[in-house]
Amino acid sequence: MKILFIGDIYGDPGINYLIEMLPQLRKTYQPNIIIANGENAANGRGMTKAIYKKLMSAGISLFTMGNHTWRNPELETFIDEAKIIRPINDGSKKGSGYTIIQYNDKKVLVVNALGTAFMNVEYEQPYKKVKSLLESETFDYSLLDFHAEATSEKIAMAHYLDGKVDMMVGTHTHVQTNDERMLPNGTLYISDVGMTGPLNGVIGVDKDVIIDRFINQINRPNVVANGPRQLNAVLFTLSPKRKIEKIHLEENA
Template identity: 70%
Template sequence: MPLLFYNRTMKILFIGDIYGEAGVNYLLENISYLRQTYQPNLIIANAENAKEGRGITLKIYKELMKSGISLLTMGNHTWKNKELETFIEGSNVIRPINDRSNKGNGYKIIKYNDKKILVLNALGRAFMAEEYDNPFLMVKEVLEKETYDYSILDFHAETTSEKVAMAHFLDGKIDAVVGTHTHIQTNDNMKYPKGTLYISDIGMTGPMWGVIGVDKDIIVNRFVYAESVPNQVAKGPRQINAVLITLEPTRKIEKIHLEEMS
């Protein structure tokens, strides 16, 4: 892990899964407030649900980039909107490193002043619908071969056990492991024994009163009556969930929650 330089500041704002138009718009409405309040050097966001819960479009990508976001990570819905295939090359979107795609990249190095920040994206394998390559070994390989000053992994996974295992596996080898995918902000933001910062899930940016973003009645009826109705983004008040990762001059990870009044 790189040595710290205490005369510098390095803070990264990481926005949790942006869900649908509600999440995109609420983030755009509040990103200036977030920037002024937390003064991050960089902003990263998970956008695999940005287009109504299924992938991302070029229009949304451009809106998020124009707002000042530096990089977008993805997840198991990366390719659900095929438009991404037309612009991912050369973009500031990274897809999971282990999803076996031949398009795009699973990591990117962002330059900020004289520093290089390595950001990786990986999918967990427990309870996922598809077969993916081993994320532990693939992330380790990149960390060992690339040159950088700071490193962050967005681990898009279903189970807390797999996420925690990844943090232990990489403790002292990476600056931060943040979990996405389950859309519920967890209460375990902490620094691991060898210095890696961690949270099991950043949470979701989107509707407050749905079921992880989807209209609540659709999901409740699916559980209770086994009804099969396509997902629709929930309406009503919106929220932003994020974390502020501070790497210099101190090392800490703080939760952020912002919500719209009912």
């Protein structure tokens, strides 16, 4: 069993680059299931039905979300019928925080949760909630997308769930970390998968907007950056031997 997890798809550059590169990724890695974080797909803010349909027909099996899940209110109208999970601890009554993907005779539990550090919103504590879900459901493999800002919170969660969850990815910070590994009790882990979108923005946003915000205290709305694009992902191999591999693709300027 191989599962490809694609890092946060940011705006049209992320959507289009992913669609262009998926055939090559499929051929090279031969994943059985492809999961992607889609919370920034609609110009950095949530997900629309049109984008969802476009990416599903490109071969994505399931989307996870994050702190921007509900930024595009259209999602409320179709999440309950869609292959999209939202964070289990975001307090929403719409959608679900987890799902089970059936692949041949195997059940893969996928859960999405939000971290609490530096998120500017009070979310319900995710730790015990995710652990009790893992202890109560029946599955062959399990994956957690922990959408969080702090590497310390992600690493703490990973050790807390080590041996209880098979795969854990961090998302949200949009920069791929160099710490992919198997933890002592067998959980495959990376602190952040990285993003899929503009290469030369500031985590997806036009760099001048963010530079102005930091240097000149000028607050303009976020705009998706143009130019060359990048794709970041991880491949989990669960059998016969467990491993996690980082994937990074980028275009030349």
